Amino acid sequence: MENAPSRRNFLAAGLALPAAASASRSSGAEQSQTQPPGRPSSGAAPQYRILGKTGLRVTTVGYGCMITSDPSVIARAVDMGINYFDTSRNYQNGQNERMVGAALGARRKDVFLASKSNDNPRTGPGILAEIETSLKELNTGYLDVWHLHGLSNPAEITDELVEAAYKAKAQGKIRFVGVSTHNLPAIVDRLLEAKIEVVQPQYSFASAKSYGAAIEKLSAAGVGVIAMKVMARGRGPSRPAAFAPAALKWAINNPAIATTVPSMTDIEQLQQNFKAMGERFTDADAQILSARLEEIGPYFCRMCGQCAGQCPKGLPVPDMVRFVMYADGYGQFPLGRENFQRMSAERQKVRCGDCATCAVHCPNGVQVAARLSRAQQLFAC
Numbered sequence: 001m002e003n004a005p006s007r008r009n010f011l012a013a014g015l016a017l018p019a020a021a022s023a024s025r026s027s028g029a030e031q032s033q034t035q036p037p038g039r040p041s042s043g044a045a046p047q048y049r050i051l052g053k054t055g056l057r058v059t060t061v062g063y064g065c066m067i068t069s070d071p072s073v074i075a076r077a078v079d080m081g082i083n084y085f086d087t088s089r090n091y092q093n094g095q096n097e098r099m100v101g102a103a104l105g106a107r108r109k110d111v112f113l114a115s116k117s118n119d120n121p122r123t124g125p126g127i128l129a130e131i132e133t134s135l136k137e138l139n140t141g142y143l144d145v146w147h148l149h150g151l152s153n154p155a156e157i158t159d160e161l162v163e164a165a166y167k168a169k170a171q172g173k174i175r176f177v178g179v180s181t182h183n184l185p186a187i188v189d190r191l192l193e194a195k196i197e198v199v200q201p202q203y204s205f206a207s208a209k210s211y212g213a214a215i216e217k218l219s220a221a222g223v224g225v226i227a228m229k230v231m232a233r234g235r236g237p238s239r240p241a242a243f244a245p246a247a248l249k250w251a252i253n254n255p256a257i258a259t260t261v262p263s264m265t266d267i268e269q270l271q272q273n274f275k276a277m278g279e280r281f282t283d284a285d286a287q288i289l290s291a292r293l294e295e296i297g298p299y300f301c302r303m304c305g306q307c308a309g310q311c312p313k314g315l316p317v318p319d320m321v322r323f324v325m326y327a328d329g330y331g332q333f334p335l336g337r338e339n340f341q342r343m344s345a346e347r348q349k350v351r352c353g354d355c356a357t358c359a360v361h362c363p364n365g366v367q368v369a370a371r372l373s374r375a376q377q378l379f380a381c
């Protein structure tokens, strides 16, 4: 099954893609699957890559501010040399942008700052109004990258939205137009057609194999690629201390990834992620991730799309599994509930417990009915 990164095919499905991409850009020498070329073996110093045709020189570990509540951690990250910060007003009940702006203060000019649209409204005038609000909340005159947020099918990337984003760019309010997505393979061709400059997909060791190919396609076209949700936070047994750096290094191993935006809540996590920036991905890391992949199987959706349309009651299975992940994996219950309550009233009323058997089969082992029942239990009014 091509898309399923099971324990058995983990190395082939996940690790081989970054290594293959490395090889295509190197001198042609044969590369090991787990030891990509050209990376320093140790040392806690910033490592940089260029974000596609934007030319931005970004640290390979950026900072995802989604669940940070302590601004001093953000300030410390700037001190250490991390130079890419990602936020959205969607996070922390609308407070995240304001907190990030205050944390950066006068040092905002020293870093690259990205934010995103809300989910509504999705009209050209609505987009322009949202950008104005983001600039005020972040206390900045411009954003380096601004994403149309969470677009997962080509029809959502309308000409109206893209034109509005480019209008903001022409006005100097944003430097580069981006899209964030939880389903990159489904929209990669539309992203290229719409001339999106930066793409931020969910991408981790648990991603379906099709993600690696889609990322390579974007990179080859000069699109800057930023990996989010690199820790694949599914519910499940607690993770060993070495898990987070292993997951981060796995994503950085792919040279098509310019930067990553792991969430960080305290100085210890910051230091751990910063250190990982200069370390090799090892066989021991691969073993940790392989074990974790097996553990999270029942919980973590790889967004492979193979269950699309299978629920006879029309439930968007991957989206709903993700809503639960916000609550159980990130401790972001309000974010999960907000997303759930954006579904149609008809979908919100469906109860998986009313089905004698679930018609949805996940080849990756996600227990669909159980996960969706939890979403209904947690979030339904």
Ligand code: SF4
Pocket (backbone or CB within 6 Å): 300, 301, 302, 303, 304, 305, 306, 307, 308, 317, 318, 321, 361, 362, 363, 364, 365, 366, 368
């Ligand atoms: S739930 Fe659906 S999209 Fe998610 S991994 Fe399973 S088949 Fe793929």
Ligand code: SF4
Pocket (backbone or CB within 6 Å): 310, 311, 312, 313, 314, 315, 317, 350, 351, 352, 353, 355, 357, 358, 359, 360, 368, 369, 372
């Ligand atoms: S159990 Fe839930 S996901 Fe499965 S078929 Fe029924 S409504 Fe759809």
